[in-house]
Amino acid sequence: MVADIFRDNSWAWPSSWRDLFPAINQLDHIRPDQNKQDRLLWKDGDKLIDYSSATVWDTIRVREQEINWVSIVWFPQCIPRHAFLVWLIMRRKLLTRDKILKWDFSRRKNMNMMCCLLCYADVDSHDHLFFECKFSEQVWKSVRDKTDMVDVDPKWVSIIGWLMTRIRSKKASFYVARLLVGATAYTIWQERNARLFKNQTRPPEAICEVILKTVRYKLMGVKFKPCANVKSLLGKWGIDDAAMIDDGG
Ligand SMILES: [Zn+2]
Structure with a gap:
């Protein structure tokens, strides 16, 4: 749960993680609402959709033009x-x-x-x-x-x-x-x-x-x-x- 790692209004990452995964530094300015349930989302272009393996596959698959014959x-x-x-x-x-x-x-x-x-x-x-x-x-x-x-x-x-x-x-x-x-x-x-x-x-x-x-x-x-x-x-x-x-x- 996100609430487990966000305590007292700040992120409680283990300090070594900041070196190992620099991307988490970008989250510092984000303040999650602790009263909300976690949701796993998938970003498909500009759209945010509920995550499922089907939606991920649909995003990453190569799309051929549909053949009419x-x-x-x-x-x-x-x-x-x-x-x-x-x-x-x-x-x-x-x-x-x-x-x-x-x-x-x-x-x-x-x-x-x-x-x-x-x-x-x-x-x-x-x-x-x-x-x-x-x-x-x-x-x-x-x-x-x-x-x-x-x-x-x-x-x-x-x-x-x-x-x-x-x-x-x-x-x-x-x-x-x-x-x-x-x-x-x-x-x-x-x-x-x-x-x-x-x-x-x-x-x-x-x-x-x-x-x-x-x-x-x-x-x-x-x-x-x-x-x-x-x-x-x-x-x-x-x-x-x-x-x-x-x-x-
Ligand atoms: Zn011939």
């Missing part, structure tokens, strides 16, 4: 490994070859080292892989027909722009669209890595098949509110009530 990446019933990849793409954190070679000046002029292994015609970069590359574009154009995104350009910014305009939507079609974007990006990135590290290649048709199978399988396990829209949406994916029971849901 979070529910494009993370949403209920997403496929976590796909969501994680989409998050990396949104933050431009994938180690595409354009990035790696920026660090390695000696190889900078060697185009073979920069080349996209899906089309061999351009530089391996975020925008190129998702989905401006001829190979990725072909994949995207084949799979997007299963959603409402038939008119959306095969460009990451266009796809994200389209999703952003529907970000508050609760429609099953919006859920499927996000699922499909994640599955497509993930499978393209997997193919790119298989070519780079294992020298294994698959044609675009095989990639499309993997994407559609993955999304379809996921949809079979999701409980939707039964309605005509959902029925027709699932019908597009070859899922009817019988399929859901047969495949174990």
Whole structure:
């Protein structure tokens, strides 16, 4: 208690403390009201607020600007490994070859080292892989027909722009669209890595098949509110009530 150290109208610090903690000398002119209860306060800028670990954390934490695209990446019933990849793409954190070679000046002029292994015609970069590359574009154009995104350009910014305009939507079609974007990006990135590290290649048709199978399988396990829209949406994916029971849901 402050009253224990403030007696007879003066501070009763042990004398050695004045040398050890010179800051207490600054308190000499302060006369606490001994009739008041002690309170622990925290100064946040000009504001004095009641102390708690939560208020301290709130003052000292680094504040990033709130991102508005979070529910494009993370949403209920997403496929976590796909969501994680989409998050990396949104933050431009994938180690595409354009990035790696920026660090390695000696190889900078060697185009073979920069080349996209899906089309061999351009530089391996975020925008190129998702989905401006001829190979990725072909994949995207084949799979997007299963959603409402038939008119959306095969460009990451266009796809994200389209999703952003529907970000508050609760429609099953919006859920499927996000699922499909994640599955497509993930499978393209997997193919790119298989070519780079294992020298294994698959044609675009095989990639499309993997994407559609993955999304379809996921949809079979999701409980939707039964309605005509959902029925027709699932019908597009070859899922009817019988399929859901047969495949174990
Ligand atoms: Zn390419």
